[in-house]
Amino acid sequence: MSFDALWSDLLDVGRAGSGGYRRFAWTPADATLREWFVAAAAGLGLDVAPDRAGNLWAWWGSPDDDGPGLAIGSHLDSVPDGGAYDGPLGVVSALAAVERLRERGLTPSRPVAVVCFADEEGARFGVACAGSRLLTGALDADRARALRDQDGTTMAEAMADAGLEPASVGRDEEALGRVGAFVELHVEQGRGLVHRDAAVGVGSAIWPHGRWRLDLPGRADHAGTTALADRADPMLDLARLVTGAREAALRHGALATVGKVQVEPGAVNAVPSQVTAWLDARAPSESAVRAVLADLADLPAPVEESWTPRTPFDPGLTGQVAALLGAAPVLETGAGHDAGVLAAAGVPASMLFVRNPTGISHSPHEHAERDDCLAGVDALTSVVEHLVDAR
Numbered sequence: 001m002s003f004d005a006l007w008s009d010l011l012d013v014g015r016a017g018s019g020g021y022r023r024f025a026w027t028p029a030d031a032t033l034r035e036w037f038v039a040a041a042a043g044l045g046l047d048v049a050p051d052r053a054g055n056l057w058a059w060w061g062s063p064d065d066d067g068p069g070l071a072i073g074s075h076l077d078s079v080p081d082g083g084a085y086d087g088p089l090g091v092v093s094a095l096a097a098v099e100r101l102r103e104r105g106l107t108p109s110r111p112v113a114v115v116c117f118a119d120e121e122g123a124r125f126g127v128a129c130a131g132s133r134l135l136t137g138a139l140d141a142d143r144a145r146a147l148r149d150q151d152g153t154t155m156a157e158a159m160a161d162a163g164l165e166p167a168s169v170g171r172d173e174e175a176l177g178r179v180g181a182f183v184e185l186h187v188e189q190g191r192g193l194v195h196r197d198a199a200v201g202v203g204s205a206i207w208p209h210g211r212w213r214l215d216l217p218g219r220a221d222h223a224g225t226t227a228l229a230d231r232a233d234p235m236l237d238l239a240r241l242v243t244g245a246r247e248a249a250l251r252h253g254a255l256a257t258v259g260k261v262q263v264e265p266g267a268v269n270a271v272p273s274q275v276t277a278w279l280d281a282r283a284p285s286e287s288a289v290r291a292v293l294a295d296l297a298d299l300p301a302p303v304e305e306s307w308t309p310r311t312p313f314d315p316g317l318t319g320q321v322a323a324l325l326g327a328a329p330v331l332e333t334g335a336g337h338d339a340g341v342l343a344a345a346g347v348p349a350s351m352l353f354v355r356n357p358t359g360i361s362h363s364p365h366e367h368a369e370r371d372d373c374l375a376g377v378d379a380l381t382s383v384v385e386h387l388v389d390a391r
Helices: 003-010 028-043 088-103 131-135 139-144 153-159 173-177 234-252 286-295 313-325 337-343 372-385
Strands: 047-050 055-061 069-075 114-119 179-187 200-206 207-219 255-264 274-282 301-307 330-334 349-354
Touching: 003 028, 003 088, 003 372, 028 047, 028 055, 028 088, 028 114, 055 088, 069 372, 088 114, 088 179, 088 349, 088 372, 131 139, 131 173, 131 337, 139 153, 173 179, 179 313, 179 337, 200 313, 200 372, 207 234, 207 286, 234 255, 234 274, 234 286, 255 349, 274 286, 313 349, 313 372, 330 349, 337 349, 349 372
Parallel strands: 069 114, 069 179, 179 349, 200 330
Antiparallel strands: 047 055, 055 114, 200 349, 207 274, 207 301, 255 274
16 A cells, blocks of 8 residues: 555544544554554565554564564554644554565565554553553553553553453563664654755654643632632642743743643632642753753642653664765754654664644644655655665
8 A cells, every 4th residue: 555545544543523633542543543553564464463562563574583673663642632643654654665665576684663652642641652661661560550541440451451461561572672773753743844944854862851740739619709818729829830830941941831730629610629730841951851840849849750861862873864864954852752762772763754844743733745754755765775775
C-alpha cells in the first residue's frame, strides 16, 4: 500500500467530535489501531511480535539470526483531542519506507523493524512513553500496573482486558538486544523547520522536562452565603500557580504549562475543598526548569511525578543522518519521544522531523502538507537504505 492508502486507513479511527482524536492506550480504538498495524505489516511480509511491554515489532529479516537490527517507527495513540500526525506519521512513513525498499528488490544487510510503541502520550494513565519506559526498565513494572485512569481502572486491568498478561510486563532484555539503532520520524511540534525553510530536519537532543502535581487545599463552603473574607478558596492558589509559572518561565527562558486540573467537589455553587493541578515545565537546561519550580516556593510543594534529563541523540548516528540528508537542518526539541527513552537506555537513536506549517500540535489543528510528508518518507527511505547497506 502507498503512503496515501496507509494514511487514509487511519483517518477515522478514534476520531472525536472536536475533529481531533481520542486514541488512548488499551481501549477499543487502540485495539483497532494495533490490528491495523499488524495487518499492514503482514501485507508487507513482515513478522510481527509484541514485547513484554505491549509494543509491537514488525521485522523484515530475523533479528535473532542476523541482528541487532535497525528499528524505525513511532506510536499510534494520542492526547485527548490530539491531531492526526503526532505519532501515526512516523509509523505510516516507516511502513512506506520499507515498502519502497522491498519494491526495489533491495535486501538489507541486517534486519529492519517497524515498531509501534504503546501508550506514548500517557493520556490515560499519566505517564508519557509508558511502553518504551517499561521496555527499558525506566518505568517500574509494579508502579505501572498500579496506575489508574480517571475511572479508577488500573493499567493492569486495562492490559488484561486488551488481552495482555500484566504479570509479564517489564524490562525486556531480549527485545532490547535486537535493536542496534533506532530512527524515529515525527511531525515537528513547533516552527523550527518553517523558520529554516526546510521540509525535513534532524533531531539532535530533547530538552530536560518534567511533570509535577500540586495539591492545593481549601475548605468547601456555600457560594451564596459565605463572605469572600471568610473563604479558604484553593482556586486562588490555582490562579497564582498558572500566572506564576508563566511569569517564571518568561524570566528563565523556559516553557511552563498547567494543562490538567481536578476540582473537588466540582459544583458551580460551592467553594472547592481542594484543587489538584499538574505543571509541565521544560527548557534547554535543567537549571532553567528548576528555577521555574523555585519561583513557586510560596505554593504547596510540588510532587515530582516524572523527570527526564536533557537527552542528546547519538552523535555518530545523528551525524550520519545529517550528512546523508545534506541541507537538512539539525535542531533540538522540547517534546519527549520514545527515541529519547531508548537513547537514555543506551540504544543509538536519532530523529527526523517533518515540517509543521503552523507549529500547532496536540490539537485538531495539527497539520503537515502531503508533499512534506512524502519528503519525510524519501528521507527515511534513504536513511534506512544507508544504515542497513541495502543492496
